[in-house]
Amino acid sequence: MNKNDDDNIEAFSAEEAIQEAEETVNEEAEKIAKSEANKAADLSAALGQAINDAIAKAKNQKIQDSMAAPAQEKPEDSKILNSTEIAPTDQDGNPIPVTIPVALTPNTTVVYTTRLGGVSEGDFAHFNLGGKGGDDPAKVRANREALAKELGAKLSLIKQVHSGDAIDVDEVYTDNSPFGFDASGSVDAMLGATYNPKLSTVDSVDKVNGDVQVLDGDAQVTTKTGIALGMFAADCLPVLLADDEAGVIAAAHCGRLGLQKGVIRATLDMMQEKGADPARIVATLGPCICGDCYEVGSDIADDFDAQFPGTFTLTRFGGPGIDLAAAALQELTKAGISEDHIISSRPRVNAATQYLSEDAELAQLCQEDNEGDPNLHERIGKIRHSMCTLENPLWFSHRRAQLAHKDHEGRMLALIVRR
């Protein structure tokens, strides 16, 4: 329906009414007729607007219905519906991140960043959040600041070392960067303007200007609101957890070693110390390399399978592999998290992937990254597991970059924030 056509029709009717009034009544009557005509025009415009709103709402509902939305869906999830209309940067060159939000509980939101909507270039294009891979620190900082702005929250970042250790963010958080708390050992924080990509080892540096800059760990736990706990990933599995009643959230980085060292158990222990109850904890698993893609060699796969029975896989490349997500689910179940408290992120990710299959920026990345079919439709058509970082071009993948003979790649962030 075209609103202008309606207005024209109405204007014409109003003119007719006025003309008749001129011919048949005196000036007083004409004023009344004009007034009535204006009222009619106002009413009609309002009606037209209401119809347009109803059509827009119905269309939106139809799109949402077609995406098999989960029960947890919240209005903010519809953000992704507009992402193809968003340029990667604004007029001033600031990044506009394309993220995938998942409403985990009534009080918490989980967010997965994608490769889209940032200022990084080359192998880090476009939205790299990792500060240690060799990307230009100024670009990483711009991306992180844009993310914090979009989330309306401060980021909390630590240095992930494939350990089984959780960090108590309530104890260590301090605003030490424009985007929040950076204890990740970013090159930027260490070297500032004298940045040199060859000097990216920062282990020996503990403090800059008196602030702790490096905290080793693979999980974060907090009772704070407005702090987005962020875990870096490029194939490893992020697990996000919340207990609304206790007001406790957590994010864990689950690679093969972290899972074997008990990072999920350590995270849940720290949550319980802060009042969380496994009977109430809700969890979701973020994107990660899938069991069909994660080839590790038979000794490693056997070892992993001995600890997490049934996680041994035969990959599509023909060798033995492991299923990180299956192992994490076993850990959650073992800790008393019930199956119906483990929320699938897949419906949101499927919807985002489907929607972004027409995205010009994603098409450009696929054309330029040499990490698969240069045609976006072809590449998306080959996805068997939308949550798999190696298969889905939405994300950075360490293994995909390796297969393309690259020596580095960017990092996504999986975050959880409580309102």
Ligand SMILES: [Zn+2]
């Ligand atoms: Zn896969």
